[in-house]
Amino acid sequence: MPSLKELSKNAGLFTGGHRACGGCGGTIIINQTICVAGKNTVFVLPTGCMEVVTTIYPYTAWNIPYMHVAFENAAAVISGVEAAYKALTRKGKIKDKWNFIAIGGDGGTYDIGIQALSGAIERWHRFLYICYDNEAYMNTGIQRSSATPRGAHTTTSPAGTVIPGKPQFRKNLTEIIAAHGAPYVAQASPSHWADFTRKVEKALNTDGPTFINVLSPCPLGWRFPPDMTIEIARLAVESKFWPLYEVENGKYKINHRPRKEVTVKEWMKLQGRFRHLFTPANQKIIDEIQAEVDKEWEKLSRFASLSQGEAD
Amino acid sequence: MPIRALTGNEAMAEAMRQINPDVVAAYPITPATEIVQLFASFVADGLVDTEFVPTESEHSAISACIGAAAAGARTMTSTASQGLALMHEILYIAAGLRVPIVICEVNRSLSSPINIHCDHSDTMGSREAGWIQIYAEDSQDAYDSIIQAVRVSEEAFLPCMVSTDGFIISHCMQRIETLEDVEVQNFIGEPRSPYSLFSKNPITVGPLDLQDYFFEHKRQEIEAMYLSKPVIKRVAEEFAKRFGRKYGFFEAYKLDDAEIVLVACGSTCGTARVVIDNLRKNGVKVGLLKIHVMRPFPQDELSRLVGLSTAKLLIVLDRSDTMSTMGGPIYVELRSALYNSRTRPLLVNYIYGLGGRDIDVEQITNVVLKGEEIKKTGKIDKPVDYIGLRE
Numbered sequence: 220m221p222s223l224k225e226l227s228k229n230a231g232l233f234t235g236g237h238r239a240c241g242g243c244g245g246t247i248i249i250n251q252t253i254c255v256a257g258k259n260t261v262f263v264l265p266t267g268c269m270e271v272v273t274t275i276y277p278y279t280a281w282n283i284p285y286m287h288v289a290f291e292n293a294a295a296v297i298s299g300v301e302a303a304y305k306a307l308t309r310k311g312k313i314k315d316k317w318n319f320i321a322i323g324g325d326g327g328t329y330d331i332g333i334q335a336l337s338g339a340i341e342r343w344h345r346f347l348y349i350c351y352d353n354e355a356y357m358n359t360g361i362q363r364s365s366a367t368p369r370g371a372h373t374t375t376s377p378a379g380t381v382i383p384g385k386p387q388f389r390k391n392l393t394e395i396i397a398a399h400g401a402p403y404v405a406q407a408s409p410s411h412w413a414d415f416t417r418k419v420e421k422a423l424n425t426d427g428p429t430f431i432n433v434l435s436p437c438p439l440g441w442r443f444p445p446d447m448t449i450e451i452a453r454l455a456v457e458s459k460f461w462p463l464y465e466v467e468n469g470k471y472k473i474n475h476r477p478r479k480e481v482t483v484k485e486w487m488k489l490q491g492r493f494r495h496l497f498t499p500a501n502q503k504i505i506d507e508i509q510a511e512v513d514k515e516w517e518k519l520s521r522f523a524s525l526s527q528g529e530a531d
Numbered sequence: 532m533p534i535r536a537l538t539g540n541e542a543m544a545e546a547m548r549q550i551n552p553d554v555v556a557a558y559p560i561t562p563a564t565e566i567v568q569l570f571a572s573f574v575a576d577g578l579v580d581t582e583f584v585p586t587e588s589e590h591s592a593i594s595a596c597i598g599a600a601a602a603g604a605r606t607m608t609s610t611a612s613q614g615l616a617l618m619h620e621i622l623y624i625a626a627g628l629r630v631p632i633v634i635c636e637v638n639r640s641l642s643s644p645i646n647i648h649c650d651h652s653d654t655m656g657s658r659e660a661g662w663i664q665i666y667a668e669d670s671q672d673a674y675d676s677i678i679q680a681v682r683v684s685e686e687a688f689l690p691c692m693v694s695t696d697g698f699i700i701s702h703c704m705q706r707i708e709t710l711e712d713v714e715v716q717n718f719i720g721e722p723r724s725p726y727s728l729f730s731k732n733p734i735t736v737g738p739l740d741l742q743d744y745f746f747e748h749k750r751q752e753i754e755a756m757y758l759s760k761p762v763i764k765r766v767a768e769e770f771a772k773r774f775g776r777k778y779g780f781f782e783a784y785k786l787d788d789a790e791i792v793l794v795a796c797g798s799t800c801g802t803a804r805v806v807i808d809n810l811r812k813n814g815v816k817v818g819l820l821k822i823h824v825m826r827p828f829p830q831d832e833l834s835r836l837v838g839l840s841t842a843k844l845l846i847v848l849d850r851s852d853t854m855s856t857m858g859g860p861i862y863v864e865l866r867s868a869l870y871n872s873r874t875r876p877l878l879v880n881y882i883y884g885l886g887g888r889d890i891d892v893e894q895i896t897n898v899v900l901k902g903e904e905i906k907k908t909g910k911i912d913k914p915v916d917y918i919g920l921r922e
């Protein structure tokens with residue numbers, strides 16, 4: 220695993236001065252990624268906050284090859300870039316090794332981009348797809364996505380007098396990608412940077428499609444003060460809402476087991492998007508969310524111990 | 532020159548084999564499927580060393596092409612109809628990013644109602660996307676145009692689509708003079724790309740471009756369209772010099788003294804020529820203007836055309852409609868192109884052949900004879916009418 224000192228050498232590849240909100244989880248994730256990936260990397264971003272805030276012409280925060288085409292096709296675009304790399308390498312026109320990374324929001328990944336992502340993984344291109352999951356379409360003003368948690372207020376799942384926020388539970392994309400049989404699939408959080416950067420390194424050293432889903436707290440959309448980003452990311456992990464785990468060649472491993480019991484409520488109460496749930500009438504929604512989190516953790520633990528059994 | 536019997540699809544696939552692009556990303560759709568299949572077999576048999584990306588949709592196919600082209604690879608794809616429509620969003624992006632890509636397109640009507648046969652509604656619907664558009668009359672034209680398109684696209688820094696009439700050209704066998712592989716390779720030369728992602732000086736491709744600069748960048752793209760004209764001309768001249776077959780923005784057939792001019796594009800031009808030959812025997816002064824390049828639209832070149840100064844009536848045949856209630860796309864554009872010309876001829880429009888309906892010699896003869904009437908009286912009852920329609 221690269222040391223912090225080594226990682227910091229690449230710090231200038233993603234420059235300051237971009238226009239993300241203070242405390243944006245997405246830019247922290249890009250920075251941590253780029254520090255591992257280094258300069259021989261092509262980044263492809265779909266439309267979304269990270270694209271919009273980093274490349275307002277004539278400025279760019281990318282001191283490294285970057286490309287944006289549209290909202291739903293980052294995985295397809297990187298397929299083409301990687302195919303070109305193979306063809307040009309074969310013809311002796313490229314000599315160095317290059318990394319290929321697509322970084323998309325949950326909208327561009329869970330929803331509109333899932334077809335392209337699924338196709339690219341099935342074709343087995345060598346690339347890493349990172350989803351910075353801020354659990355809504357932030358760029359267009361905080362609309363619900365299939366990654367938005369149950370109960371959250373968004374502008375298209377507003378907390379009204381009859382419907383208290385998003386009715387459905389979130390989609391489990393990490394499991395969907397794992398089901399593709401990709402050789403390396405993981406879930407990470409910017410709060411656990413050592414775990415995350417190790418995962419990026421592992422993914423980039425894998426010969427095939429890899430995927431890392433990273434929780435990306437968004438002060439604007441989740442409604443919390445910008446200095447709380449890492450704390451909120453950490454609580455998501457500690458409350459088991461966002462387990463850190465990896466699936467390597469089909470084998471599950473939980474990377475972090477919280478030591479003390481933290482309820483999801485403790486994570487939720489720091490965010491304005493869940494505020495309406497903290498009434499006696501809506502208590503049952505919080506209970507349902509907790510039950511869902513417990514069930515998912517239990518399932519994940521079972522997968523992990525089964526994999527353990529296989530390994531022995 | 533090896534002479535072979537090939538269908539339109541085989542001719543396009545053969546051109547692709549000889550071009551040997553770095554990357555082909557494609558998805559099958561009738562009637563273009565064969566092109567993809569044939570190309571896949573070239574890859575499987577090691578006849579090309581292309582990286583073939585069989586994507587999960589046309590949307591992804593064209594997206595992958597953009598990625599590949601931006602990475603500096605010579606890139607091609609093939610599609611038709613709904614496939615082109617599914618690419619629509621990304622067609623604009625390819626042109627805006629100024630990446631060279633060539634599409635082997637096969638014209639097919641757009642749903643609904645669903646239909647797999649030829650009309651031009653698919654490519655005509657993409658006229659505004661910023662792509663150079665070439666309409667082939669037959670398999671020979673398709674073969675020759677694809678080879679030229681590679682150069683045109685790379686030298687103009689604009690993507691280019693060449694289309695054939697679905698089933699009429701795509702599936703009919705024709706005698707074709709092909710070139711030797713080495714001749715094709717020498718003609719197209721090394722890939723020229725405007726930029727590459729794999730660079731020591733990293734570039735940002737596709738940034739957000741707001742009020743400050745977007746207009747200037749679009750203006751540059753429009754300028755690229757203007758500048759593509761001399762490129763198209765130069766490449767066609769070089770092709771003619773080397774291989775003896777001449778193409779250009781349009782082809783003028785018996786236009787010099789024509790008083791009635793049929794205007795068409797695609798396979799119908801062949802039928803029109805037969806009509807013209809027949810009618811000429813009876814002293815009818817009729818000629819053909821075959822539109823070969825639809826984008827950029829050759830307005831200046833057309834206005835200068837000698838035959839158009841003698842023409843009293845243009846009969847424009849359109850294989851699609853604009854749904855504007857003003858007639859088909861060629862009619863609308865030609866009318867606009869000739870508006871300022873001193874000798875502005877009368878224009879009538881016939882929509883024909885939608886969804887693959889046949890058009891024959893008799894039908895075209897009839898519209899020319901009707902045209903004789905219009906020419907005499909100067910009276911146009913129906914500026915836009917239909918051929919071969921049960922009404």
Ligand SMILES: Cc1ncc(C[n+]2csc(CCOP(=O)(O)OP(=O)(O)O)c2C)c(N)n1
Pocket residue numbers: 245266267268269290291323324325326327328353355356357358359364
């Ligand atoms: C085809 C298409 N539909 C809709 C949009 C509008 N749009 C742009 S970004 C975006 C949401 C992005 O959300 P997400 O991927 O979660 O990224 P975030 O902005 O949250 O970082 C939407 C809906 C678009 N650009 N293209």
Ligand code: SF4
Pocket residue numbers: 238239240241242243244245246268269272353357358436437438439440
């Ligand atoms: S809205 Fe959220 S995701 Fe977007 S830049 Fe601001 S903090 Fe980041």
